[in-house]
Amino acid sequence: MSETSRVASDRQSVLSVKDLKVVFSGFKALKGVDLEVGENEIVTIIGPNGAGKSTLLDAIVGKSPVASGHVYYHGKDITNQSPYEVARMGIGRKFQNPNVYNDLTVFDNILLALKGAHGVFASIKSKLTAGKRDKIISVLDRVGLLEKGYSKVSSLSHGQKQWVEIGMVIAQDPTLVLLDEPTAGMTPDETHLTGEIIKTISQNHSVVVIEHDMEFVKQIAQRIVVLHQGEKLTEGSVNEVQSNPKVIEVYLGREQIDAA
Numbered sequence: 340m341s342e343t344s345r346v347a348s349d350r351q352s353v354l355s356v357k358d359l360k361v362v363f364s365g366f367k368a369l370k371g372v373d374l375e376v377g378e379n380e381i382v383t384i385i386g387p388n389g390a391g392k393s394t395l396l397d398a399i400v401g402k403s404p405v406a407s408g409h410v411y412y413h414g415k416d417i418t419n420q421s422p423y424e425v426a427r428m429g430i431g432r433k434f435q436n437p438n439v440y441n442d443l444t445v446f447d448n449i450l451l452a453l454k455g456a457h458g459v460f461a462s463i464k465s466k467l468t469a470g471k472r473d474k475i476i477s478v479l480d481r482v483g484l485l486e487k488g489y490s491k492v493s494s495l496s497h498g499q500k501q502w503v504e505i506g507m508v509i510a511q512d513p514t515l516v517l518l519d520e521p522t523a524g525m526t527p528d529e530t531h532l533t534g535e536i537i538k539t540i541s542q543n544h545s546v547v548v549i550e551h552d553m554e555f556v557k558q559i560a561q562r563i564v565v566l567h568q569g570e571k572l573t574e575g576s577v578n579e580v581q582s583n584p585k586v587i588e589v590y591l592g593r594e595q596i597d598a599a
């Protein structure tokens with residue numbers, strides 16, 4: 340057993356994906372993938388375009404239908420539950436493009452995302468309790484936006500908008516946070532800060548991150564899962580994955596050529 344697998348098995352299981360298959364009109368996008376995520380763990384998924392990374396997250400949250408296999412969350416079978424049910428149970432998902440209210444302040448965006456919020460107008464006009472205010476401030480602190488609370492989201496940089504959305508996800512108190520390419524389009528400084536935000540978030544949540552930027556992967560990664568053509572090629576620590584000849588052949592070699 341590798342060092343990283345041992346660390347994973349020592350943690351309380353939050354998510355357990357078993358032999359998951361997803362088929363789109365006869366095309367096998369996932370051909371039997373396993374994935375384990377432990378409490379407060381950061382698992383990073385890498386792999387070439389079309390490997391099935393987003394499909395795996397979609398299948399976990401009930402957005403893509405699972406043909407066979409299972410998704411267990413805290414030991415409960417949640418396979419093919421509706422996205423609404425999955426979110427309600429405590430799995431938060433952030434997509435690639437920020438889905439924020441540009442004309443509202445950062446603070447109000449987080450307020451709208453809080454559990455129990457009912458519609459934009461009702462949420463903003465309802466009395467702000469001290470509990471809600473403290474909660475929003477704590478979220479803003481964790482995503483590095485404490486000083487931007489009263490700025491309109493439209494005035495923020497692309498990276499800051501991504502952090503608002505990460506804040507909106509964690510405001511719902513998920514146990515597990517799924518992030519699909521959170522650093523896409525970010526500057527190097529924003530990318531680095533995002534890594535620090537994710538490490539902070541992992542103190543209270545388990546996190547699964549799909550990512551292409553290997554510098555960023557090295558910054559955050561505890562365990563890396565490599566997907567290729569709908570299958571898990573390997574998993575392990577940064578060093579284990581980077582020195583794996585199969586990974587170099589199908590992915591890292593390609594990334595290095597693309598970066599040159």
Ligand SMILES: Nc1ncnc2c1ncn2[C@@H]1O[C@H](COP(=O)(O)OP(=O)(O)OP(=O)(O)O)[C@@H](O)[C@H]1O
Nearest residue numbers: 363364366368386387388389390391392393394395
């Ligand atoms: N709704 C769909 N209908 C048909 N085919 C799909 C659908 N969603 C994904 N696919 C196909 O499944 C395969 C896996 O796609 P997926 O988006 O999961 O890959 P990915 O690893 O996330 O790639 P990228 O890094 O480019 O985002 C691709 O060949 C894609 O074209």
